[in-house]
Amino acid sequence: MRLLHTADWHLGKVLKGVDRTPEIGEALKTLLEMVAKEGVDLVVVSGDLFDRPQVSAEAEAMAVEFFLRLRELGVPALVIAGNHDPKERLEALAPLFALAGAAVRGRPLFREEGGVVEVGGLRAALLPFVSERILVKKVLQEAEERHRTYAEAMRRILANLESPLMLGHFALEGVRPGAGEFVFHLTGSYAVPPSTLPLGARYVALGHIHRQQQVSEAPVAWYAGSLIQLDFGEGEEAERGALLVEVPERGPVRVHPIRERWGKPLKTLRLKPEELDGRLSELERFPGYLRVVVEGRLSPAVKERLFQGLPHLLAVETTGGPEDGGNGTLAPELGLVEAYERYLKERGREEEGLLERFNQVLKEVELEALAPGA
Numbered sequence: 331m332r333l334l335h336t337a338d339w340h341l342g343k344v345l346k347g348v349d350r351t352p353e354i355g356e357a358l359k360t361l362l363e364m365v366a367k368e369g370v371d372l373v374v375v376s377g378d379l380f381d382r383p384q385v386s387a388e389a390e391a392m393a394v395e396f397f398l399r400l401r402e403l404g405v406p407a408l409v410i411a412g413n414h415d416p417k418e419r420l421e422a423l424a425p426l427f428a429l430a431g432a433a434v435r436g437r438p439l440f441r442e443e444g445g446v447v448e449v450g451g452l453r454a455a456l457l458p459f460v461s462e463r464i465l466v467k468k469v470l471q472e473a474e475e476r477h478r479t480y481a482e483a484m485r486r487i488l489a490n491l492e493s494p495l496m497l498g499h500f501a502l503e504g505v506r507p508g509a510g511e512f513v514f515h516l517t518g519s520y521a522v523p524p525s526t527l528p529l530g531a532r533y534v535a536l537g538h539i540h541r542q543q544q545v546s547e548a549p550v551a552w553y554a555g556s557l558i559q560l561d562f563g564e565g566e567e568a569e570r571g572a573l574l575v576e577v578p579e580r581g582p583v584r585v586h587p588i589r590e591r592w593g594k595p596l597k598t599l600r601l602k603p604e605e606l607d608g609r610l611s612e613l614e615r616f617p618g619y620l621r622v623v624v625e626g627r628l629s630p631a632v633k634e635r636l637f638q639g640l641p642h643l644l645a646v647e648t649t650g651g652p653e654d655g656g657n658g659t660l661a662p663e664l665g666l667v668e669a670y671e672r673y674l675k676e677r678g679r680e681e682e683g684l685l686e687r688f689n690q691v692l693k694e695v696e697l698e699a700l701a702p703g704a
């Protein structure tokens with residue numbers, strides 16, 4: 331059996347105002363061509379199909395299109411939700427996806443609840459991302475066990491689900507991050523030791539880490555990596571793409587990395603202010619999106635000129651720190667109101683009324699976010 335293992339599409343991703351969905355859609359089209367050309371029997375999607383709980387209709391349409399095309403090709407799919415996905419929504423749409431031949435799981439189930447499915451004679455476990463609070467509640471039901479960790483709960487549910495093929499969306503200890511992931515879900519209590527992976531699995535198809543890599547040899551476990559470079563923090567050279575996995579009747583599985591450069595490259599350039607003019611034409615020619623980090627200070631006028639001259643420049647940051655006159659990156663400790671106040675000052679628009687109104691809107695939004703049912 332030949333599998334195509336993919337993960338971390340992040341349809342609906344908007345990077346500093348630029349919608350990356352069309353680039354991801356192009357990558358998905360190429361994947362479909364590969365499925366047809368390589369005689370793939372099963373497509374495995376290990377979470378983070380979508381970037382946020384609410385994505386554009388275009389992003390949803392691309393996911394739907396993908397599974398309908400797979401159905402036309404006669405290829406089934408297994409899909410789990412990642413931490414970015416609208417998991418309840420995926421769960422609600424699961425019966426519809428099932429009609430297209432895709433088994434979709436939004437929440438974790440034990441084997442006896444349907445956590446293991448059979449496809450083409452292969453048993454496969456589907457373990458979507460789950461928050462520590464919910465997992466510990468589900469798995470460790472005895473009150474005295476509640477102090478146990480996410481890793482322990484994961485070990486138990488993985489043992490329960492042990493199958494030849496296993497899908498998961500979590501961080502293994504010792505993994506090399508791609509830097510675009512939500513850090514909180516990578517480290518500390520959220521990291522699972524590789525020894526929790528059941529030895530009875532022949533292949534563990536992981537998602538969550540955007541850098542493609544093998545993380546275990548027994549059982550064989552890989553992160554497929556994201557389709558495109560999603561964030562400036564992810565290295566331009568970092569491995570990503572998809573994996574073609576051959577699972578023979580018996581004997582070891584063989585994994586063929588498909589390392590494609592889908593989507594536009596993102597580049598960060600660190601420059602001194604005096605270097606800017608000399609490098610403008612080089613920056614203009616860059617085929618992807620740029621972030622420029624300028625050492626020291628930069629006047630708002632120069633910054634404005636850069637943005638106007640370089641349409642694919644998405645961010646200009648300075649390393650001057652907060653006392654550099656306020657035109658740098660926002661220091662993380664700066665609150666939204668202070669940041670806005672500083673921005674108004676920068677623009678010569680120190681109007682009390684504007685700041686007051688901003689403060690008011692912010693409070694309304696916060697209240698709404700806290701309201702039940704939000």
Ligand SMILES: [Mn+2]
Nearest residue numbers: 338378412538
């Ligand atoms: Mn992801």
